[in-house]
Amino acid sequence: MEDIVIIGGGVIGTLIAYACSRYNCNVTLIEKENDVANSTSMANSAIIHAGYDPRDNTLKAAMNLRGALLYPTLCRELKVDYKQVGSLVVAMNDEQCAALAELKARADQRGIVVSLIDGDEARALESHLSKRVVQALFCESTAIVTPWKIAIAAMETAMGNGTRLLLNEEVKAITKLADGYEVESATQKIKTRMVINCAGLYADRISAMVNGQAHFKINPKKGEYFVLSKRCHELVKHVLYPVPTAKGKGVLAVPTVHGNVLLGPNA
Ligand SMILES: Cc1cc2nc3c(=O)[nH]c(=O)nc-3n(C[C@H](O)[C@H](O)[C@H](O)COP(=O)(O)OP(=O)(O)OC[C@H]3O[C@@H](n4cnc5c(N)ncnc54)[C@H](O)[C@@H]3O)c2cc1C
Structure with a gap:
C-alpha cells in the first residue's frame, strides 16, 4: 500500500510530490498525459x-x-x-x-x-x-x-528521492477502502492511504469519484x-x-x- 497517490502532474501536483519526497513515505504521482506540465501549467502568463x-x-x-x-x-x-x-x-x-x-x-x-x-x-x-x-x-x-521547467525540476527531484511517476495513466475510478483508497487507471490498481487531488480542470471529476458528487464545479x-x-x-x-x-x-x-x-x- 502506498502512503500517498497524487493525481495530476501539473505545477501543483509536482510541487506537492517534491514536498512529500522530503519525508519517509511512499508516493506515486499519476498523470494522464505523456509528460508532466502538459496542460494549463505549460501555457499561461508565467x-x-x-x-x-x-x-x-x-x-x-x-x-x-x-x-x-x-x-x-x-x-x-x-x-x-x-x-x-x-x-x-x-x-x-x-x-x-x-x-x-x-x-x-x-x-x-x-x-x-x-x-x-x-x-x-x-x-x-x-x-x-x-x-x-x-x-x-x-x-x-x-x-x-518558466512554469513547465518548475514542474519538470520538481518531479525529477522527487523521483531522485524515490517518488514513482506513472504517465499515460488516466484515473478512471476511486474506491473507498476501510484503511484508504484504491485508485484505478487504465493498467493500474493502486491501494493508498491518502489521495491528493491535483487534477486541475478535472479536479471536480476526481472529487466526484470519491464523493458521488463534487462539492464544486469547474467552468473552464x-x-x-x-x-x-x-x-x-x-x-x-x-x-x-x-x-x-x-x-x-x-x-x-x-x-x-x-x-x-x-x-x-x-x-
Ligand atoms: C490563460 C491563463 C493564464 C494564466 N496565467 C497565470 C499566471 O501568470 N500566473 C499564475 O500563477 N497562474 C496563471 N494561470 C493559472 C495557472 O496556470 C494554473 O493555476 C496552474 O497551472 C494550475 O496547475 P495545476 O497543477 O492545478 O493544473 P494542471 O496544470 O491543469 O495540471 C493538472 C494535471 O492533471 C492531469 N489530470 C487531469 N485529470 C486526470 C486524471 N483523471 N488522471 C490523471 N491525470 C489527470 C492533467 O492531465 C494535468 O496534467 C493562468 C491560467 C490560464 C488559463
Whole structure:
C-alpha cells in the first residue's frame, strides 16, 4: 500500500510530490498525459503575481501572498529561472484610477510594497506605454518564471528521492477502502492511504469519484496569446496589466524569461 497517490502532474501536483519526497513515505504521482506540465501549467502568463489582486478573505489571496514569498527560494533550489521584472497596472481615466487606489490599499494591508505613479513616471519606466495612461500602480516584486521547467525540476527531484511517476495513466475510478483508497487507471490498481487531488480542470471529476458528487464545479476558460519574436524584447520590460475587472486580469503584455513578449490572453 502506498502512503500517498497524487493525481495530476501539473505545477501543483509536482510541487506537492517534491514536498512529500522530503519525508519517509511512499508516493506515486499519476498523470494522464505523456509528460508532466502538459496542460494549463505549460501555457499561461508565467507571472508570479505579487498578491494584491485576489479578493480579501479568500484562500487564493492567502496562498498567492505566501506562494510569491516562497518562489525565489524554490526556484533557486530547483535551479530554474526566476526573473524579478516588476509590474505596472495602468489606468486611463478617473474610474480606473479609483480602482488603482483600491488595489494600493489592499497591497498596503497585505504588506506588499507598491507605489502609485503618474503617467510620465510610468512612461519613464516603460517607454512604449500609451500617452493616455494617466496613472499606474508599480510593484517591484512581480516576477516571471518558466512554469513547465518548475514542474519538470520538481518531479525529477522527487523521483531522485524515490517518488514513482506513472504517465499515460488516466484515473478512471476511486474506491473507498476501510484503511484508504484504491485508485484505478487504465493498467493500474493502486491501494493508498491518502489521495491528493491535483487534477486541475478535472479536479471536480476526481472529487466526484470519491464523493458521488463534487462539492464544486469547474467552468473552464481558455485563453490564447500572441508570442512575439525576441526582436521585440525592447518593447516590454515590465509585466503590464490593465485595471482588472470582474471578468479577470484582462489582456496583458508580458516579457518572458527567454526574451519574447506575450500578448494575451483572450478568454
Ligand atoms: C490563460 C491563463 C493564464 C494564466 N496565467 C497565470 C499566471 O501568470 N500566473 C499564475 O500563477 N497562474 C496563471 N494561470 C493559472 C495557472 O496556470 C494554473 O493555476 C496552474 O497551472 C494550475 O496547475 P495545476 O497543477 O492545478 O493544473 P494542471 O496544470 O491543469 O495540471 C493538472 C494535471 O492533471 C492531469 N489530470 C487531469 N485529470 C486526470 C486524471 N483523471 N488522471 C490523471 N491525470 C489527470 C492533467 O492531465 C494535468 O496534467 C493562468 C491560467 C490560464 C488559463
